[in-house]
Amino acid sequence: xxxxxxxxNDIAVDSSEEQDLTDGFHLLIEALQLNGLHxxxxxxxxxxxxxxxxxxxxxxxVISFRHEQHAGNAAxxxxxxxxxxxxxxxxxxxxxxxxxxxxxxxxTNCFPMILISGSSEREIVDLQQGDYEEMDQLAIAKPLCxxxxxxxxxxxxxxxxxxxxxxxxxxxxxGVYLDLPAALFGQVMDAKEGAASLLKVIDPAPRQLxxxxxxxxxxxxxxxxxxxxxILGKGAAYAQADDIVRDLVERSGIPYLPMSMAKxxxxxxxxxxxxxxxxxxxxxxxxxxxxxxxxxxxLSHGKGKSWGAPGSKKFIxxxxxxxxxxxxxxxxxxxxxxxASCAAALLEGMGDNWAAPPAEWLAMVEEKRSxxxxxxxxKLGADTTPMDYxxxxxxxxxxxKDNPDIMLVNEGANTLxxxxxxxxxxxxxxxxxxxxxxxxxxxxGAAVAAAIETGNxxxxxxxxxxxxxxGMEIETICRYNLPVCIVIFNNNGIxxxxxxxxxxxxxxxxxxxVKGIRYDRMMEAFGGIxxxxxxxxxxxxxxxxxxxxxxxxxxxxxxxxxxxxxxxRIGNLNPQSVVKKK
Ligand code: ADP
Ligand code: TPW
Ligand code: MG
Numbered sequence: 001x002x003x004x005x006x007x008x009n010d011i012a013v014d015s016s017e018e019q020d021l022t023d024g025f026h027l028l029i030e031a032l033q034l035n036g037l038h039x040x041x042x043x044x045x046x047x048x049x050x051x052x053x054x055x056x057x058x059x060x061x062v063i064s065f066r067h068e069q070h071a072g073n074a075a076x077x078x079x080x081x082x083x084x085x086x087x088x089x090x091x092x093x094x095x096x097x098x099x100x101x102x103x104x105x106x107x108t109n110c111f112p113m114i115l116i117s118g119s120s121e122r123e124i125v126d127l128q129q130g131d132y133e134e135m136d137q138l139a140i141a142k143p144l145c146x147x148x149x150x151x152x153x154x155x156x157x158x159x160x161x162x163x164x165x166x167x168x169x170x171x172x173x174x175g176v177y178l179d180l181p182a183a184l185f186g187q188v189m190d191a192k193e194g195a196a197s198l199l200k201v202i203d204p205a206p207r208q209l210x211x212x213x214x215x216x217x218x219x220x221x222x223x224x225x226x227x228x229x230x231i232l233g234k235g236a237a238y239a240q241a242d243d244i245v246r247d248l249v250e251r252s253g254i255p256y257l258p259m260s261m262a263k264x265x266x267x268x269x270x271x272x273x274x275x276x277x278x279x280x281x282x283x284x285x286x287x288x289x290x291x292x293x294x295x296x297x298x299l300s301h302g303k304g305k306s307w308g309a310p311g312s313k314k315f316i317x318x319x320x321x322x323x324x325x326x327x328x329x330x331x332x333x334x335x336x337x338x339x340a341s342c343a344a345a346l347l348e349g350m351g352d353n354w355a356a357p358p359a360e361w362l363a364m365v366e367e368k369r370s371x372x373x374x375x376x377x378x379k380l381g382a383d384t385t386p387m388d389y390x391x392x393x394x395x396x397x398x399x400x401k402d403n404p405d406i407m408l409v410n411e412g413a414n415t416l417x418x419x420x421x422x423x424x425x426x427x428x429x430x431x432x433x434x435x436x437x438x439x440x441x442x443x444x445g446a447a448v449a450a451a452i453e454t455g456n457x458x459x460x461x462x463x464x465x466x467x468x469x470x471g472m473e474i475e476t477i478c479r480y481n482l483p484v485c486i487v488i489f490n491n492n493g494i495x496x497x498x499x500x501x502x503x504x505x506x507x508x509x510x511x512x513x514v515k516g517i518r519y520d521r522m523m524e525a526f527g528g529i530x531x532x533x534x535x536x537x538x539x540x541x542x543x544x545x546x547x548x549x550x551x552x553x554x555x556x557x558x559x560x561x562x563x564x565x566x567x568x569r570i571g572n573l574n575p576q577s578v579v580k581k582k
Contacts, residue, residue, distance in 0.1 A: 005508075006050070010089050011395050013106070017188065018189070018293070019191075020101075020191035020192065021188050021189070021190065021191055022154075022188070022189060022191040022194040023080070023154065023185065023186060023187060023189075023196070024157060024180075024185040024186060024187045024193075025050060025051055025054050025186075025317050026054070026058075026152045026391075027127075027154055027158065027187045027189075027194050027197070027198065028051065028116075028157050028161070028185075028298050029054060029055050029060065029156040029197070030058075030198055031049070031088065031124075031157055031159060031161040031162075031198045031199075032055075032060070032160050033058070033059075033060065033161075033205075034138070034198055034199075035161065035162075035165055035200055035201055035240070036084060036225070037061075037084060037085065037087055037165075037346070038059070038060050038061060039060065039063065039078065039086075039087065039452060039453075040052065040055055040060055040061070040062045040063070040087045040088075040089050040150075041063045041065065041071040041072070041074040041078070041086065041087065041088050041089070041445075041448070041449070042062070042063075042064065042065065042068070042071045042088055042089030042090060042388070043064060043065055043066070043067065043068050043073045043089075043091065043095055043098075044064060044091070045069055045091035046091060046133075046182070047091070047092070047118040047182035047185060048089055048117075048130070048180075048185075049114075050065070050361045050433070050486060051118075051185060051186070051214045051562075053177070056390060056574040057469070057538075058411065059401070060114055061452070061490050062514075063448060063452060063476070063480065064476070065445070065473060065476050066472045066473055066475060066476060067098060067443060067470075067472065067473070068088070068090045068095050068096075068099040068102070069098050069099065069101050069102050069445070069478075070089050070102075070441070070448070070470045071089070071102075071108070072088040072090075072098075072102020072105075072113070072115060072294060072444055073098065073102045073105070073441070073442045073449075074086065074395060074443070074445040074446065074448045074449035074452075075087055075088035075102065075106070075109045075113040075114075075115070075449070075573070076086070076102055076103075076105060076106035076109065076113045076175070076565070077111070077115070077388045077432055077442075077445065077446045077449035077450060077453075078452070078560055079106065079111045079112040079113045080109070080112075080169070080234075080252075080429070081208070081429055081450070081454060082220055082237055082434070082448065082453055083112070083169065083192070083205070083238065083240055083391055083472075084112070084169065085112040085114045085164070085165055085168035085176065085415050086106075086111075086112070086113040086114070086167075086449065087114055087116060088103070088113060088114070088115045088116065088171055089101065089116050089117070089514070090115065090116070090117045090118070091117070091118055091133065091332035092106050092119045092120050092132075092133035092135065092137065092182075093116065093120070093133035093134065093135040093136075093137070094120050094133065094137055095117065095133075096115075096117040096119070096135065096140075096141075096241070096406070097135075097140075098142060099115050099117065099213065100115070100140070100141060100187050102445070103115040103141065103144060103145050103175040103177060104144040104145065105113035105175075105435065105437055105439055105442075106145075106175040106176065107144065107145050107174040107175040108435070108436045108437055109234070109410020109435040109436050110172050110173050110174060110235060110238070110277060111170045111173060111175070111236075111238070112170060112173035112174065112176075113172070113175050113176070114165070114168055114175075114176045114177075115141070115145070115175065115176070115177050115178065115195050116163045116178045116179055116180060117137055117177070117178070117179060117180065118180055118182055118185075118533070119135070119137045119138075119150075119179050119180065119181045119182070120132055120133055120182060120186055120346060121181060121182060121183060121203065121519055122150075122152070122181050123528075132500060136154035136175075137179050138179045139416060140179070141177035142177075143177050143181070144171075144175075145166075145174065145177050145249075146167055146168070146173075146174030146175055146444040147164070147167035147174075147176045147177070148176070148177040148178075148179065148180055148572035149163055149167075149176070149177070149179065150178075150179035150181070151179070151180055151184060151185070152181065152184065153187065154184060154187035154188070154189050154194070154372040155189060155193070157184075157197070157198070157302075158197045158198035158199050158281075159197075159199070159294040159459030160178060161178070161198075162201050163198065164176045164178045165204055166204050167200050168253075169205040170204060171203050171205050171207065171208075171320055171321065172319075172320055172321040172324075173205075175562060177356060185365050189418075194234050195323055196262050198247050201208065201397040202478050203389045205338075206441065207337075207338055207341050208320055208336070208337045208338045208341060208431030209337055209341045209345070210318075210335045210337035210341060210345050211336075212345075214333070214334060214336065215335065215336050215342075215345040215346060215349055217332075217333045218289075218316045218333040218335050218346060219346065219349045219350065219398075219510055220333075220503065221287055221316055221332050221333045222252075222287060222316065222346075223549075224245070224287070225285045225286055225287035225314075225406075226286055226339065226356070226358055227284055227287070227356065227358070227361045228252070228254045228255075228285065228286070228289065228356075228357050228361075228485045229254065229255055229256070229257060229274065229285035229288050229289070230248075230249055230252070230254045230255070230256040230257070230288075230289045230291060230308075231256070231261050231280075231282045231288060231289070231290050231291065231293050231299070232245065232249075232256055232257070232258045232259065232262040232266075232291050232293065232298065233259045233261075233290070233291065233292040233294065234259060234261035234262055234293070234435075235291075235292025235293065235319065235320075235339065236262055236265060236291045236293070236339050236428075236492060237262045237264075237290035237292070237428055238292065239266050239339040239340060240428075241338075241339050241340035241343060242341045242428045242568065243264065243345070243407045243447050244339075244344055245266075245291065245339065245341070245343055245581060246265075246266055247347055248291075248346060248347055249266060249272055251270070251347060251350060251354060251574075252350065252357075252572075253272070253276040253356035253357055253362075254289070254357055255272050255273075255277075255281060255357075255362070255365045256272055256274060257273075257275060257281060257282075257360075257411075258275060258277060258432055259293050259298065260298075260420050260431065260522075261301075261429075261431055261432065261433060261435070261569060262292075262429050263275075263291070263420070263424075263425040263431050264427050264428055264429070265428045265429075266427055267424070267425070267426040268424035268425050268426065269424055269569050271438075273369075274339045274369065275356065275370040276367050276368070276369040276372040276373050276376070276467070277365050277368035278341070279306065280364070280365065280368045281365060282299075282307055282308075282388075283306060283307065283308040284304050284308060284312065284361075285308075285313060286312065286313060286366070287313070287314050287315075287316065287514045288313055288315050288316070289316045289317075289318070290315060290317040290318065290319070291317065291318045291339060291343070292318065294324060294327065294436075295315075295317075295318075295327060295328040295329060296328070297435065297573075298326075298436070300327040301328040301329070302315065302328045305329065306413070310399050311353075313334070314332040315329065315330070315331045315333075316331070316332065316333040316335060317331045317334055317335065317506055318334070318335045318337070318338070318342040318343070318524060319335075319336065319552070320337065320338050320339075322334070322336045322337075324542075325397070329401065331336050331390045332397070333395075334403050334563045340470070366582075370512075375379060376421075376422070379395075380393070380394040380397070380422065380451055380462070381548060382534075383536050384558065384560070385534070385535060386534065386558050386560045386565035387534070387535065387536055387539070387557060387559055387560065388423070388559065388560045389414055389415070389418040389422075389489070389563055390418070390560065392487075392489065392539055392557055392559060393418055393419055393422040393423060394422070394536065395424050395489065395537075395539050395540040396419070396423060396459070396461060396539070396543065397423050397424065397429040398421050399426065399458070399459070399540065399543050399544060399547070400425070401424065401426070403429070403547060404425075404426035404427050404430075404442075405427060405457075406430065406456060406457045406459050406547065407432065407445050407451070407454055407456050407457070407458045407459070408423065408425065408430055408431045408432070408458075408459050408460075408461065409442075409443055409446045409449035409450060409456060409458060409459070409460040409461070409462075410419065410431065410432070410433045410434075410460070410461045410462075411433060411434050411440055411441075411442055411443050411463065411465075412462060412463020412465065412466040412489060413463060413465075413466075413467040413495050413564070413568035413570075414439075414463070414489075414491075414495060414563075414564035414565060414568045415461060415462065415463035415466065415568075415571075416433060416434060416463065416466075416568060417568035417569040417570075418568075419461045420433070420544075432450060437540045438570075439440070439450075440463075440465065440466045441466070441469030441470050441471045442470070443458040443460055443462050443466060443467060443468075443470050443486075444471065444472075444473030444474065444476070444486075445461075445470060445479065446460075446471035447460050447473075447482070447484045447486070448473065448476055448477060448482060448484075449479065449481070451477075451480075451482040451484055452480075452482070456483075457483040457484075457485070457547050457550060458482070458483065458484040458485070459485050459487070459543065459547070460484065460485070460486040460487065461489065462486060462487065462488050462489065462493075463486050463488075463494075464465070464488050464489065464490045464491060464492070464493070464513065464517070465493065465494040465513070469486050471519075471522065473520060474486065474523055474526055474528065474552070474554060475526045477528070477552045478523075478526040478527050478528045478552045479526075480550075481545075481552065482552060483550035483551070483552075484552055484553075485543055485547060485552075485553045485554075485555065486523075486553070486555065487539070487543065487555045487557050488519045488554065488555065488556050488557060488560045489557055490517060490519065490556055490557060490558055490559055491559040491560065491561045491563065491564055492512060492513055492514075492515050492516070492517075493511050493513045493561070494510075494512075494513075494562045494569070495511055495513040495564045495565065495566050495567060496511065496561060496562060496563075496564045496565075496566075497512055497513070497515065497561030497562075498512075498561055498562050499511045499512050501527070515561075516558075518530075518556055519534050519554060519556045520531060520555065520556040521556055522554065523552070523554035524552070527552075528551065528552035528553060528554060529546065529549075529551055529552065529553040529554070530553075530554050530555075530556070531553065531555045531556070532556050532558075533555050533556065533557045533558065539557050541548040542555045543555065546565055
C-alpha cells in the first residue's frame with residue numbers, strides 16, 4: 001500500500017539531488033502538534049499503526065485502548081475538559097464504526113472531538129471491488145457528526161486539520177470526522193513546502209457577542225420576574241467561564257439548579273443552590289434563565305406537569321446555537337452568543353443595584369430545600385447490611401467532600417441517579433456521566449481521559465451492568481498506571497438482581513447476571529488492586545486507601561440486589577404493554 005502511495009507522489013524524487021522530504025505521516029503529526037493537540041486516544045492497526053508509533057516518537061502522548069468506542073469516549077471527554085478537540089484514531093471499517101458511536105455521542109453532548117480514521121483505497125472502495133476493510137466511511141460518518149472531511153493530498157493535510165479543529169470547537173461544539181485514506185500517509189512532498197502548508201488555527205472558537213437588543217429584552221423579562229430560576233447546563237461548565245457564571249448567579253440572587261454535569265460549577269452547598277428543591281422550583285418559577293442547557297427530555301421538554309400550569313413561565317435562554325431557541329417551547333428572550341459574553345452583558349446591564357428576587361420566593365425555596373436535605377440526611381444515616389444505594393453512597397459522599405478535586409465518573413441506572421443526587425460536587429467540570437443520551441459504556445474511557453487530561457485522581461461509580469460495557473479497559477488503566485479507583489455497585493444485574501424468568505425454564509431473566517460476581521479479581525488479573533467490600537466501613541476504607549496510594553483499584557461493592565428500581569428515576573419512560581398474556 002505504501003509502495004502504491006509513493007507512485008502517486010506529487011513531486012518527482014530525484015535521487016541525484018539532495019532534497020529534504022516529508023510525508024503524510026509527518027505532516028499530520030506536525031499539523032496536530034502545531035495546534036496544541038498532543039494526545040491521541042486510539043487502537044492501532046492498518047493503516048495507522050506507524051502513525052501512532054511516529055506520533056509517540058515525535059513526543060505526542062498515544063494512549064492505546066482495547067476497543068475504539070472507549071478511545072472515542074476518552075477523546076470526547078478530553079474535549080469537554082479542555083475545550084480543545086480530543087483526538088481519536090481508528091483503523092478502517094470496523095475500527096471506524098466502533099469509534100463512530102463515541103463520535104455521535106460527542107456530537108449529541110456538544111463535546112469537541114475529531115475522529116481520525118484510516119480508510120481503504122478510494123479507487124477500490126468506490127468501485128466496490130472488495131478492498132481490505134472496504135467501506136465508504138465519509139458517507140456513513142456525515143449524518144452522525146457535526147462535519148466530515150476527507151484529505152486526499154498530503155499538501156492539504158494542514159488545511160484538513162485546520163477545518164476539523166475549527167468545525168469541532170467553534171459555535172456549538174461537536175464531533176468531526178477526518179477520513180484519511182491509507183495512500184495519503186505515504187505521499188511524499190518537499191519538506192519546506194510541507195511545513196509551509198501547515199497552519200495554526202487563529203482564534204478557533206471566536207467569542208460570539210449577543211446583540212444589545214437581545215440583552216435588553218432578557219433584562220426586561222428578568223426585571224418582571226417574581227419567582228426567577230437559573231438552570232445551569234453542561235454547556236456552561238464547558239465554556240470555562242466559571243467566575244462570570246458565578247457572578248451572574250450571585251449578583252442576581254436567583255436560585256439555581258445545576259444539570260448533572262454542571263454540578264460543582266458553583267459548589268452544591270452554595271446557599272442559592274435549589275438542587276434539593278428541584279420539583280418545587282421547576283413547577284413554581286415564573287421566569288427561567290437557561291444557561292448552556294437544553295430543554296430536552298432531561299427537563300421534560302420545558303412543559304408538562306413538572307413545569308406547572310401551561311403558560312406560567314417565560315424562558316430566557318443563553319446558547320451559542322441559534323437553532324436551539326424554541327426547540328420545545330417559546331423562548332421569550334433568546335440570547336445567542338457564548339456564555340461568557342452573554343453573562344457579562346447581562347451583568348453589565350444589571351449594574352450594581354439589581355434588586356434581589358422577592359423574599360417570599362427565596363423563603364419558599366429555602367424551606368423546601370431544608371426539609372428535603374433533612375430527609376436525605378436521615379436516609380444517609382442508615383448503615384444497612386448488605387449495603388443499599390444510600391448506605392454505600394453515604395460513604396462516597398464524604399470521600400468526595402474530603403477530596404473536592406477528584407474527578408468523578410458515574411454511570412448506571414440507580415447507581416447514576418442516586419449518586420447524582422447524593423454526592424455533592426464542589427468544583428467545576430469534576431463530574432462526568434452518561435450525558436444527553438444516557439448512554440452506558442462511557443465509564444472507563446472517561447476515567448482514562450479524566451486522569452490523563454487533569455492529572456487528578458479519578459473515582460468511578462459504576463453500576464455492574466454499566467461497567468461491563470467498557471470493563472476491559474481496566475487493563476488500559478493498569479497499563480498506564482492511572483490513579484483511578486473504580487467502585488462497582490454490584491446488585492447482580494440491570495436495575496435489580498431479583499427478576500425471574502416466569503416460564504421457569506433454565507434461562508435467567510434478561511436483566512439478571514451471574515450472582516455474586518467478583519469483579520475485583522478481574523483487576524488483580526491486570527496487576528491492579530482488587531477489593532471486595534460488603535460494608536460501608538469496608539468501602540470507605542478501601543476508597544480512601546486507593547486515593548491515597550493512587551494505584552489502579554477496583555472495589556466490588558456488594559449492594560442489596562432488591563434495592564434498586566426499574567430504570568432508576570426514569571422508569572416512566574418505559575412503554576407499557578396493555579395486553580395481558582397468560
Ligand atoms: P445539559 O445536559 O447539562 O442540560 P445540554 O448538553 O443539553 O446541557 O446543553 C448544552 C448547551 O450548551 C448546548 O445547547 C450548546 O449549544 C450550548 N453551549 C455549549 N458551549 C457553549 C458556549 N461556549 N456558549 C454558549 N452555549 C454553549
Ligand atoms: C449503550 C440501557 C440503561 S441503564 C442500564 C442499561 C443497560 C444498566 C443499569 O444497570 P446497572 O445500574 O448499571 O447495573 P443499577 O444500579 O440500576 O443496577 N445500552 C446503552 N445505553 C443504555 N442506556 C442502555 C443500553 C440501560
Ligand atoms: Mg446493577
